[in-house]
Amino acid sequence: MMIAKLFIVAIRNMRRQLRRTILTALSFAVAVFLFTVLVAVPVSMDRIAADAAKGLRLIVIAHNSYKLPAKYCNDIRKMPHVMGCAPELQWGAIYRDPRNQIMAIGVTQDIYSVSGPSDFQLPPEIRKQMFTDRRNASVGSVLMREQGLKLGQPFTIRSPENEKLTLTLIPKAEMPTLLTARALFFDRRLLDEAVKNAYGADIQDRATFLSVRVDRAENMDSVIGEIDENFHNSDGETETTPESDALNSVITGIGDVRTIMYSICIVVLLTVLLIAANSMAMMVRDRITEVAVMRALGFARVHVVALLLTEAALIGLAGAIVGAAAALWCFHGGISLGALTGGLGYMAVAPSTAALAVLVALGVSLLSAVAPVTQAANIPPAIAFRKVV
Known part of the structure; x- marks a missing residue:
């Protein structure tokens, strides 16, 4: 009963200086919005890497060379614990805006052999259509x-270096998983022919990387x-890593993004802490009379502290909910991180991230x-009245 009364009194006190209450809450809203968006970047990348780890896939790239034959998959498929191997050809294409590069990946039908239960599964009829038409x-x-x-609806992508190298594709399936949210998979035979026509080069046996699926997690190291x-001392030596590690290496290659983002978040929190502390100090100063009256009427220090802390918590919570809700509404669907993640990654604000931001703001x-x-609660009533008079 006492808690409910303190809550009602705190609500009424917030309305006395409505402008200051609104401005303080808005400062929390802006800070929580920035905090939520910044934290969402490393959190999103961690979620993508975790999603990749579920697929039990390995990524094979060329070691100290640009030569990775697609035919390596023939030998890899024969190895124990290997469920499938698919050569993939990565192509940085553009569509409409030259500044926005699309990471297009040319694949063969072997791509289905490396897809696990945790991946997005194409409906049987769509899967049957995918390679009947190369587009x-x-x-x-x-x-x-x-x-x-x-x-x-057909669309055309092209090479940023050669306008003659263009592909017209028809989207047949939309992939909703985290790992494939910004990926474009197409029949690589279309690119093989386009490169041959544009440059006269045969790239049918080339691969940017090989995707290998293993039966169980404990067999990945072996x-x-x-x-x-197997390919040591060959013309094209290999370097194999789990898919999640390969994704993390993209981020590591351009710097410690997590440290940068979390450092900025700490600066934001410290700034808000100083602003909020100043606002709370002014609020408490205006409540000195009330504190003196309450103490003179026999209210314990704990009641005074509870009342003032409730008011502070409500102001911070109101602003935090507004800021987190705005971030969730703007970025729940995800946006591209561009070159930061090699064109594959993106940032999305998840409800759990927004909820965490609200809790941090409340704290x-x-x-x-x-x-x-604490200072106001420890002032004797007589001194408090003297301050007012």
Whole structure:
């Protein structure tokens, strides 16, 4: 009963200085919005890497060379614990805006042999159509929305270096998984022919990387060792890593993104803490009369502290909910991180990230009010009345 009364009194007190209450809450809203978006970047990449780990896939690339024959898959498929191997050809194409590169990946029908139960599974009828027409393609859900693509509607992508190297594709399936949200998978035979016509080069046996699926997680290390040992001292030596590690290496290659993002988040929190502490100090100063009256009427210090902390918590919570809700509404579908993640990664604000930001803001609002509230609660009533008079 006492808690409910304190809550009602705190709500009424917030309305006395409505402008200051709104401005303080808005400062929390802006800070929580920035905090949520910044934290979402490393969190999104961790989610993508975790999603990749579920697929039990290995990524094989060329070691100290650009030569990786697609025919290596013939030997890899014969190795113990290997469920499938698919050569993939990565192509940085552009569509409409030259500044926005699309990571298009040419694949063969072997791509289905490395897809696991945790991956997006194409409906049987779509899967049957994918390679009957070389123009058919599978497009990630985020990429579909970013580029305004529609299923069944042809679109043309081209090389940024050679306008003659163009491909016309027809989206047949939309892939919603985290790992494939910004990917474009198409029949590599279409690119093989286009490169041959444009440059006269035969790239049918070339691969940017090989995707290998293993039967169980405990066998991944042994398969990694066997693949690299099998092609050791060959013309195209290999370097094999789990798919999640390969994705993380993209981020590591351009710097410690996580440290940068979390450092900025700490700066944001410290800034808000100082602003909130100043606002809370002014709020408590205005409540000195009330504190003196309450103490003179016999209210314990704990009641005074609870009242003032409740008011601080409500202000911070209101602003935090607004800021987190705005971030969730703007970025719940995800946006591209561009060159930061090699064109494959993206940032999306998840409900769990927004909820975490609200909890952090609530803690900051309470922490900023501790010092002024404690000082006010410890002032004897006589001295408090003298301050007012």
